[in-house]
Amino acid sequence: MSSNRRDFLKKTALGAVGVTLASNSINAMSAKSYSKIIGSNDRINVAIQGLGRRYGAYMSAIADKNNNIELSYLCDVMKSQRDKAAIEVSKKLGKTPKLENDIRKILNDKDVDAVFMATPDHWHAPGACMAMQAGKDVYLEKPCSHNPKEGELLVAYQQKYNKIVQMGNQQRSSSQSQEVIKAIHEGVIGDVYNAIAFYTSKRGPVPHQKKTAPPEGLDWDLFQGPAPRREYTDDTWNYNWHWYGWDYGTAEMGNNATHELDIARWALDVKYPEHVDVKSGKFHYKDDGWEMYDTMEATFRFAGNRSIQWDGRSRNGYDKYGAGRGTLVYGSNGSAFIDRDGYKLFDIKGKEQKNNIVTGIEDGNALGGGGQLSKAHTVNFFDAIRGKAPLTSPIEQGAISQMLTHYANIAHRIDDAFEVDETTGRIYNREAMKLWSRTYEPGWDIKPV
Numbered sequence: 499m500s501s502n503r504r505d506f507l508k509k510t511a512l513g514a515v516g517v518t519l520a521s522n523s524i525n526a527m528s529a530k531s532y533s534k535i536i537g538s539n540d541r542i543n544v545a546i547q548g549l550g551r552r553y554g555a556y557m558s559a560i561a562d563k564n565n566n567i568e569l570s571y572l573c574d575v576m577k578s579q580r581d582k583a584a585i586e587v588s589k590k591l592g593k594t595p596k597l598e599n600d601i602r603k604i605l606n607d608k609d610v611d612a613v614f615m616a617t618p619d620h621w622h623a624p625g626a627c628m629a630m631q632a633g634k635d636v637y638l639e640k641p642c643s644h645n646p647k648e649g650e651l652l653v654a655y656q657q658k659y660n661k662i663v664q665m666g667n668q669q670r671s672s673s674q675s676q677e678v679i680k681a682i683h684e685g686v687i688g689d690v691y692n693a694i695a696f697y698t699s700k701r702g703p704v705p706h707q708k709k710t711a712p713p714e715g716l717d718w719d720l721f722q723g724p725a726p727r728r729e730y731t732d733d734t735w736n737y738n739w740h741w742y743g744w745d746y747g748t749a750e751m752g753n754n755a756t757h758e759l760d761i762a763r764w765a766l767d768v769k770y771p772e773h774v775d776v777k778s779g780k781f782h783y784k785d786d787g788w789e790m791y792d793t794m795e796a797t798f799r800f801a802g803n804r805s806i807q808w809d810g811r812s813r814n815g816y817d818k819y820g821a822g823r824g825t826l827v828y829g830s831n832g833s834a835f836i837d838r839d840g841y842k843l844f845d846i847k848g849k850e851q852k853n854n855i856v857t858g859i860e861d862g863n864a865l866g867g868g869g870q871l872s873k874a875h876t877v878n879f880f881d882a883i884r885g886k887a888p889l890t891s892p893i894e895q896g897a898i899s900q901m902l903t904h905y906a907n908i909a910h911r912i913d914d915a916f917e918v919d920e921t922t923g924r925i926y927n928r929e930a931m932k933l934w935s936r937t938y939e940p941g942w943d944i945k946p947v
Contacts (some may be wrong), residue, residue, distance in 0.1 A: 649898075716730075740753055796909070842945065
């Protein structure tokens with residue numbers, strides 16, 4: 499979206515009441531004609547890149563006529579996903595957007611104002627930077643980056659091009675989470691010193707990779723995009739890219755820990771840690787094709803004797819904490835439990851003092867997820883584009899939370915703990931810093947700005 503168009507949308511939103519009162523002008527045309535003009539001027543034209551499990555979480559907000567959104571394009575490198583999404587979207591919207599497999603063609607369309615990035619992880623930051631450079635606002639799914647360097651570049655691009663960039667950690671748009679964290683910052687449980695963020699899942703075995711021709715309809719070259727080229731292995735494209743090495747995925751830290759670690763960091767009001775160490779490994783279905791850790795305990799130590807612990811178990815379904823995912827926050831006078839359903843506050847003796855729970859407002863462990871929080875997060879993105887509200891998860895905050903997942907992955911990969919510069923976020927370990935960025939396919943690297 500051009501700065502002139504964004505300014506116009508803001509002025510339209512702020513001046514809506516004044517325009518409505520201008521009855522003499524309205525009477526000069528039919529009410530229907532007038533509503534078409536206002537609707538067209540205020541409309542945000544969007545595209546969705548990535549039509550797998552996640553895109554449906556945006557559709558209720560896009561289809562809501564109160565948000566005045568035009569879904570212009572559906573984009574995916576797999577033909578079957580484009581075709582399937584076209585059918586589903588046409589049912590909701592009553593029309594079918596244009597279908598495209600290459601996001602770069604969409605970015606050249608000056609009528610497109612904003613892009614939803616819901617691709618595999620390795621595409622997120624390069625795609626978002628291309629979109630910002632093309633003048634588009636971006637809703638960027640987690641993880642916002644594949645490595646620490648990409649997080650730095652995302653923030654630099656946002657600042658240079660002055661775009662709206664909402665990171666897709668939708669719990670930031672939970673009114674219950676906002677309420678309890680405000681209370682925590684105001685001292686409801688005293689001085690906070692520790693948070694435990696956790697995730698438990700029941701993922702089963704995955705097949706070993708086998709070299710084969712790409713499935714029909716898949717643009718394998720475009721799927722790889724920024725990643726170095728390699729032969730296709732079955733069944734990489736359909737979710738298993740998460741577990742087949744580091745070319746495309748960021749393991750469970752990037753896939754899920756992003757959410758709860760963000761809540762933990764927000765609650766403790768900390769930035770970069772001073773020290774990171776992990777205990778991790780593959781302990782389940784040891785002979786399958788899963789190449790990542792499936793269990794990780796990570797500890798992040800911050801200044802002021804504060805700490806965050808991550809307890810992630812991808813393939814052991816025992817609910818150690820009585821829930822599949824969430825965040826526990828400990829203070830000098832009590833504690834809090836926070837998840838997507840709301841929160842509970844406890845005194846120093848563990849007696850519940852208050853709760854605000856609304857069950858079922860957002861899927862917890864279901865693939866793709868979705869629900870009221872995703873809708874609220876999407877609406878907030880639209881409102882921010884129009885200048886009606888601040889972003890609930892601006893990229894400069896999202897990128898810091900994402901760094902915790904990158905630190906843990908790096909510590910796992912080098913099998914060593916390390917110290918961190920709490921001001922800059924840089925790691926005091928040469929082996930670790932070798933993983934600060936990645937190797938890109940020639941011509942696909944993100945240029946510094």
